[in-house]
Amino acid sequence: MDSESHRPRQVGRGAKVRDAVHAATLAELVEKGYAALTVEGVALRAGVHKTTLYRRWADRESLVADALADLSAMDVPIPDTGSIESDLRELARSLVRMMTAPKGRALLAAMFSGAADVPGVAEARRQVFDDRFRRAEPVVARAVERGELPEGTDPSELLKALAAPVYFRLLVTGDPVDEITAERAALLALAAARAGALRRR
Template identity: 40%
Template sequence: MTDNPVQRRPGGRTARNREKVLRATAELLLREGYEALTIARVAAAAQVADTTVYRHWPSKAHLVLDALSEMARSENPFPDTGTLEGDLRALLRQIVALLERPEVQRVVRTVVSLSGDDAEVSRAKDVFWEERFSGAADLVQRAIARGELPVGTDPYELIEDLSSLAYFRLLVTGRPLDDRVVERSLALVLNRQVSVPGPGGVSSAGIDT
């Protein structure tokens, strides 16, 4: 299996160049948008050769998705408040705060619209979303250990349920991303988890289903 460019984490000078390239990519992307971004402009802004960029990212899509993964890790980390409700509320507030920024909205719409006909781009998108949701596993395992979630809860589905309303409003209806979105989404997720059937057809709240 070939090494996926968006998953590499090199060290030394290569790591420093990688950091500069991703920072330059994020800045250009948020300021000017996807269409205006080019490998040559990124290389110039990062003060590296074009070949340095292409050595690690075979296309603009790969580069952008990797830059967005880094931005998500730094600006939208998975919290640890000590409770499931606190973790989910803090996480969704971070998501909403990011989605309220016009430049982030533009980038999210671009990521969603990237062509699915290119196998490499599709894989890069898969890796982006996998990395974005990977931190949910620890959040869910902590909640299971505290008895707040049933064993077997799917972390990916939990975060999908939590964030889907915010993304639906951004991408479909255009309705406000406000505190009501956070509290409504949180209530829907927590109520759903309470009613999830456990072993023997009994919900986690102990109600026959």
């Protein structure tokens, strides 16, 4: 095996490099965990020289924070089916798809590892969830206007109730997370909201 085989493949410049580095960072985070993640490992996986990374990211903390911050910019379609029940089903399915995909698994790996204490990572995590809560507000507002939910239903509390069964399976029991999980999560959140348990306080 010659020396050429040890050299990173070139991926271009600018946005292409950034995308490749973000993807490599998330993959390393899922595969190795935060404790074993290194700038060198990310560079090798991304196909760039580590000096290229160090020119833009000072350390692994900034690498992980930047990659996770990029998740908050992901376009997440917000359903408008005309029914809160089907809207919640769509939101739950979207959450399941996201959290079982590589980027979602990387987010979980960062949240429940040493990375969670890194200020930049904590801020990126907060932005991801704040963005999801903000996007859910119109869904709840429309449902209240249609008379499907009580006045004062809190969008963030409704989304938390929707997400809770999914995260419980992912992080506590390890049970499968699938379409059935999404369906049950939607029905549970809807029942709680209709009962008035998720009003603003």
